[in-house]
Amino acid sequence: MEIRIAKDVKVPMRDGVELATDIYRETDDPRPAVVIRIPYDKDTGIESSEVLRFLEAGYTVVAQDTRGRFASDGVFEPFRCEQCDGEDTLAWIARQNWSDGNVAMIGRSYLGATQWMAAAGDTPTLRAIAPGVTSSAYYDGWTYHGGAFQLGFNLLWSLGRLALGEARRGIARGTHMPADLFSLIAAVDNIAELYQCTPLTGAADFARIAPYYLEWLNHATDDDYWRGMAPREHYEQVNVPSLNIGGWYDIFLGGTLENYRGMADRGGTDSARRSRLIVGPWAHGVSGGEFPSGSFGLAASSGIADIVGAQIRFFDHYVRGIENGIENEPPVRIFVMGANCWRNENNWPLPDTAYTPYYLSSAGRANGGDGDGVLLSVPAQVDNFDSYLYDPRYPVPTVGGQTYLPGHMLGVNSGPRDRREIETRPDMLCYSTSTLDEDIEVTGPISLILHVCSSALDTDFTGALVDVHPNGRAVILTEGILRARYRSSARKPELMRPGTVYEITLDLLATSNVFKVGHKIRLEVSSSNFPRFDRNSNTGGVIAEECDADFLPALNRILHGPGHQSRLMLPVIDRR
Numbered sequence: 001m002e003i004r005i006a007k008d009v010k011v012p013m014r015d016g017v018e019l020a021t022d023i024y025r026e027t028d029d030p031r032p033a034v035v036i037r038i039p040y041d042k043d044t045g046i047e048s049s050e051v052l053r054f055l056e057a058g059y060t061v062v063a064q065d066t067r068g069r070f071a072s073d074g075v076f077e078p079f080r081c082e083q084c085d086g087e088d089t090l091a092w093i094a095r096q097n098w099s100d101g102n103v104a105m106i107g108r109s110y111l112g113a114t115q116w117m118a119a120a121g122d123t124p125t126l127r128a129i130a131p132g133v134t135s136s137a138y139y140d141g142w143t144y145h146g147g148a149f150q151l152g153f154n155l156l157w158s159l160g161r162l163a164l165g166e167a168r169r170g171i172a173r174g175t176h177m178p179a180d181l182f183s184l185i186a187a188v189d190n191i192a193e194l195y196q197c198t199p200l201t202g203a204a205d206f207a208r209i210a211p212y213y214l215e216w217l218n219h220a221t222d223d224d225y226w227r228g229m230a231p232r233e234h235y236e237q238v239n240v241p242s243l244n245i246g247g248w249y250d251i252f253l254g255g256t257l258e259n260y261r262g263m264a265d266r267g268g269t270d271s272a273r274r275s276r277l278i279v280g281p282w283a284h285g286v287s288g289g290e291f292p293s294g295s296f297g298l299a300a301s302s303g304i305a306d307i308v309g310a311q312i313r314f315f316d317h318y319v320r321g322i323e324n325g326i327e328n329e330p331p332v333r334i335f336v337m338g339a340n341c342w343r344n345e346n347n348w349p350l351p352d353t354a355y356t357p358y359y360l361s362s363a364g365r366a367n368g369g370d371g372d373g374v375l376l377s378v379p380a381q382v383d384n385f386d387s388y389l390y391d392p393r394y395p396v397p398t399v400g401g402q403t404y405l406p407g408h409m410l411g412v413n414s415g416p417r418d419r420r421e422i423e424t425r426p427d428m429l430c431y432s433t434s435t436l437d438e439d440i441e442v443t444g445p446i447s448l449i450l451h452v453c454s455s456a457l458d459t460d461f462t463g464a465l466v467d468v469h470p471n472g473r474a475v476i477l478t479e480g481i482l483r484a485r486y487r488s489s490a491r492k493p494e495l496m497r498p499g500t501v502y503e504i505t506l507d508l509l510a511t512s513n514v515f516k517v518g519h520k521i522r523l524e525v526s527s528s529n530f531p532r533f534d535r536n537s538n539t540g541g542v543i544a545e546e547c548d549a550d551f552l553p554a555l556n557r558i559l560h561g562p563g564h565q566s567r568l569m570l571p572v573i574d575r576r
Contacts, residue, residue: 001026003055008071011064013088020071021089023098024051024061030100032127032319033060033093036107037086037114039069039076040161050106050308057312058320060098064089066114070169076162078212079113079138079229086118094125101125104315108132108245109252109284113231116259119242120234128318130311132245133284135255136262137233139226140490142252143216146507147483147490148460148533149544151195153251153404154216155531160188160406163210170209180209191406195531200544217544222490232258235266242275243314245307247282248337248478249415251404254509257445260348264331271318276331277348278310279512283414284404297340336443337416337477338467338514349444350573357567358521360431360450360560362386369423369474373431375521375568383561388427388526390459391553392535395528396422400476401464402509403532419466419474419524429525429558431568432468436519443512444571446478449505450525451564456554457495457540458485460527463506465568467513468520480508481533485540495540501559510571523568527556 004025010018022042025031034054038045042063051061067085068076094101103125105115112134119129135142143154164184170176187194200217207214219225227233242263246256260277267273281296316322330344360366361380366373367388398405400417407413423430448463464479485493487504496502515521528535537546538554560566 001052001055003052011089011092013067013074013085017067017072017074019064019067019073019085019089021062021064024055024063025098026055026060028098030098031058031060032102032104032315033062033099034315035090035093035103035105036061036063036111037066037082037089037105037118038063038107038111039066039165040110041065041070041165043070053308053312057316059104059315062093069165076166078110078162079117082114082117083121086114087121087123090118090123090125102127102319104319105129106132106311109134113138115242116231116234116238117229119240120231120237126240128240128242128315130243130245130314131259132307133247133250133252133256134259135231135252136258137222137226137230137255139219139222139230141255143226144220144222145533146481147220147486147493148481148536149200149217149220150251150404150532151200151534152398152531154213155194156191156404156406158210158213159184159191159194164188166209176209184209198547200534220542220544221486221493232262235262236268238263239268239272241267241271241314241318243311244275244277245310246277246279247284248279248335248511249281249283249400249402251284251402253279253402253478254507257348257510260332264347274327274331276314278307278333280335281337283402296335296337334443334512336441336512336514338516339441349571352573352575353444353571354574356570356572357565358433358523358570360523360558360566360568362431362560366429366431366558367426368428369420369430369522371430373429375431375433375523379565380561383559383563385557385559385564386429387555387557388429389553390427390527390538390556392528392537392551393548395530395535396425396428396462396526398529398532401479401529401532405531416475416477419464419476420472423474423524425526427526427528430522431525432520432522434520436515436517436521439517440515440521441513441573442515442521442570443573445510446508446571447505447569448480448508448523448525448567449503449569450566451501451503451559452484452557453499453501453559454484454496454554454556455498456538456552456556457498458483458536459496459538459554459556460484460533460536461504461506461556462524462526462529463508463568464524465508465511465570466522466524467515468522470518474522477511477513478509479529480506481529482506483536501564521570525558527554
């Protein structure tokens with residue numbers, strides 16, 4: 001195959017800014033285009049094997065540095081210009097003699113965000129999108145979760161992915177000094193120490209290069225700064241189908257699932273409502289690989305794990321009009337952990353889901369994995385509570401789950417980690433079922449309803465669903481957090497009254513797992529998960545502006561029994 005490459009073609013935007021764009025072609029004949037808009041350097045951030053496969057399948061590939069990144073002009077502000085720039089880029093492509101006027105878009109993470117924002121705009125030539133591991137909103141699920149700042153991701157992404165690139169670009173253009181780059185490299189190398197810095201606003205020494213980090217901290221509620229950009233606010237404006245690709249251990253899992261469900265319910269056309277979903281046992285940077293500890297078998301990396309092949313088949317039908325039968329197939333394909341197999345489904349959540357409560361109970365000593373906390377099918381007959389001291393100076397460390405922390409392909413820290421070490425802490429409550437005498441499949445969204453009180457004006461509550469193996473391994477499946485001041489609204493925080501009991505609901509995202517005979521289902525409850533999330537100072541003040549000296553310990557209680565029915569809601573699937 002002879003590949004023709006046009007490098008750094010300047011594509012003008014409506015305000016005169018020009019974006020550098022590479023065009024990969026096999027022929028001069030008009031073909032549909034697959035577009036990748038990337039802030040991470042199109043010269044190094046595009047996988048050549050993917051480009052080759054799309055070319056072989058009959059597509060032209062267009063890769064573009066987003067505004068203000070690498071070879072493109074302008075100023076980079078995350079999310080702010082992606083709709084207009086996406087509209088202008090797609091319109092420009094449709095006018096080229098190598099284009100047949102039909103366009104699709106691909107890409108993961110921020111590249112998925114560029115797709116959703118373009119699709120909600122005026123893009124009549126767009127025929128389909130394939131957003132992977134991306135969110136449905138840029139407040140809830142991207143920058144914050146349950147009102148808590150996603151410190152681990154936000155600092156690593158803005159410092160290690162965005163600011164470093166901007167410094168290199170600035171050196172090439174004479175707007176930054178090499179010292180800026182050396183300082184950032186040193187900060188990335190020591191990011192574990194940077195996570196410890198307070199106040200959070202003071203940790204952003206790189207703010208001159210990445211000022212948006214401070215903006216995120218200054219917008220701690222789901223205000224208008226965020227809402228206009230959120231894909232979930234614009235599903236009705238999207239007129240093309242989407243192939244949504246996610247991972248059970250991806251930081252943006254909740255957004256991927258919501259994007260599929262939102263488009264199926266509210267998409268702007270019948271075609272848009274025929275969107276599809278693939279979810280595998282992957283983290284944010286892992287698609288088809290194995291985690292270092294805990295294998296899901298060969299099925300995890302075979303078959304539908306060929307994501308590019310799935311995208312080509314999707315585009316062949318919706319972009320090129322090829323009748324390949326895809327529209328008659330179940331729209332959802334998920335990997336069921338525990339059973340370690342792929343399965344086709346007709347919808348998400350699964351239509352035969354039985355949302356089943358598991359009630360928390362104890363004799364008041366649920367602290368730690370060897371405590372007396374249990375999960376019951378009915379509320380305990382006696383009201384009781386468990387208590388622990390949450391001290392933000394000694395937070396529960398992040399161990400596995402849907403994390404985005406430093407590590408090769410992000411698989412070192414994320415995924416099915418063994419939690420036994422942190423289950424020895426006195427500030428970790430554990431509630432477990434008895435040993436299972438039959439398999440139980442849990443597939444779908446998970447929530448945790450807690451009756452809580454605290455000595456503090458504000459504090460956090462965390463929850464994690466864990467699969468306990470016969471040998472004692474406590475493998476995390478999914479997790480969540482709620483900053484108590486946002487218990488009623490992400491827009492209007494409300495402090496607690498110390499000693500007052502509140503019912504709160506935590507979103508534990510979702511999973512698909514078979515708890516096997518001999519295993520136990522476990523719920524962990526605490527008040528920190530650091531550095532995935534920032535630490536609540538417990539003062540009720542502006543957390544991003546507080547120092548360690550401001551931190552206060554909080555005595556937190558979880559109440560349970562007939563008067564306070566704290567419960568874990570699991571989506572149980574029974575197809576016997």
